Amino acid sequence: MWDYTDKVKDHFLKPRNVGELKDANAVGETGSLNCGDALRLYLKVNENERIVDASFMTFGCASAVASSSALTEIIKGMTLTEAAKLTNEDISDYLGGLPKEKMHCSVMGQAALKKAIANYRGVQILEKPGQVVCECFDVTDLEITDAVKKNGLKTTEDVTNYLKAGGGCGKCLDRIEELIESVNA
């Protein structure tokens, strides 16, 4: 069984802010049915660009639900500028940490938030820069090198835990290995 903190269990069993937010004016979605987890984040942003309410709908494991719940609690009351600085580690820290195999759940929260902010501002999120390395989970080389740098990842397993990349068919594992080496060289 996963070694979840009490806070993760609490947010899983009693998730905060679940459901569609009727008067939301921004929505961000990430993940898919195929991946095994997905999050739709709803924001209500006031004229001062402050998040006055947030809610979520999540398909996924306990830590995906808990990360989504934590995300909505963290960002309520923040301005969009503040929220844009939120990292996946902030979500994980709020929950007292996540098992390393589950870090991608917090990454999913951060990604949905980014998309919701872009949605509010009417910005189209452009095609991701870089080249897609993991086709199963649509992860680019730039995302991988970025995650390796920021989180000091050492192995392909670490990369999979953070980004899911390489966790599907596994065909891209050699390429991920090369990218890790290029960063750590």
Add this chain to the structure above:
Amino acid sequence: MKIVYTDNNATTKVADEVIQEMLPYFGELYGNPSSMHTFGDQTAKKIKEARQRVADLINADPEEIVFTSCGTESDNSAVYSAINTYPDKKHIITSNVEHPAINNLFKLLKRTKGYRVTFVPVDKKGLLNLDVLYKSLSDETALVSLMWANNETGVLFPIKEIAQKIRGKGILLHTDAVQAAGKVLVDVKASGVDMLSLSGHKIHAPKGVGVLYIKKGIKFSPFFIGGHQEKGRRGGTENAASIIGLGKAAELAKAHLPVMETKVRELRDYLQNQLLEKILSCSVNGDLERRLPNTLSIGFDAVEGESILLMLDREGICASSGSACTSGSLDPSHVLMAMEVPFKSAHGSIRFSLSHYNTREEMDHIITALVPVIERLRAMSPFWKDGKLV
């Protein structure tokens, strides 16, 4: 909280009768069965009895039974022995839904020893593609290893029919019968397999003891090199208490086979039919007929397995999932993927595996608990709206 244990394909309760049988051999009767004194010989006699009991369960001769430490050791021993028997043959065959003890070993042999490996596919019901299997047989083939019953879905492979096709071709046939023994009739003579693996803890014996059946006349090269134990086929002082426990468990399993076919099958069917009736958008994984009587793998659309399990856990219900998030990898189980179970229900698949200890009341408890759990998770799923998948 009362525990409702429906995870018997993972492990089973050690039967009270088995514990009683073992206790003296943890305590006062600690003699080494190989010793030249009456004290040790008491253990040897009891191991002999256990060997006979295990042989009776699968219709083998006692000399054909080798005790090992687990199903995985039995599988590994069988495969390595086969490839040592035919060092010049560089082709081995298995299915793509095997237990990791075979699946990962075959992948390793492919990667490191240059073996050509055929992973025979299954269809959407989990049934083996026999055409592919038979067409892949060649003079180069050393071994065919196929499971008797699948651990996740309970689907049965037609081992007897396969053995008939392989006979006389100079190819060894091994079967991993870890999930089948004690649940359906396993008869080594009628089926005609060369080697067969069993595990103690799946049939109400303790963990840490297994069996490899080796047909008389089959050349065997041992995996554990050591003393003369098990007639030189598996070195190492016998795990006496566990072997004696396994003997008792085998005797009980044989007696319980009719119970599996009646009471256990009825309970499983009751659980299955009630869930299908009470919960929308769910489906059974695996062929409904050619399946173990105790196993139900059922997928719920738009929800994820780990979440279901953790909520069931709060109600004292033990089950398991083929879902990624419980196993540490990210894709749903290789078994469900090989069967092309759609992602929408593969991620939300739960396995209930029963034993003769389960009751109708326990099935009702599961049904009562599971209905609101699925409703709750669907209420928060972005893929579920107005009573259907979106």
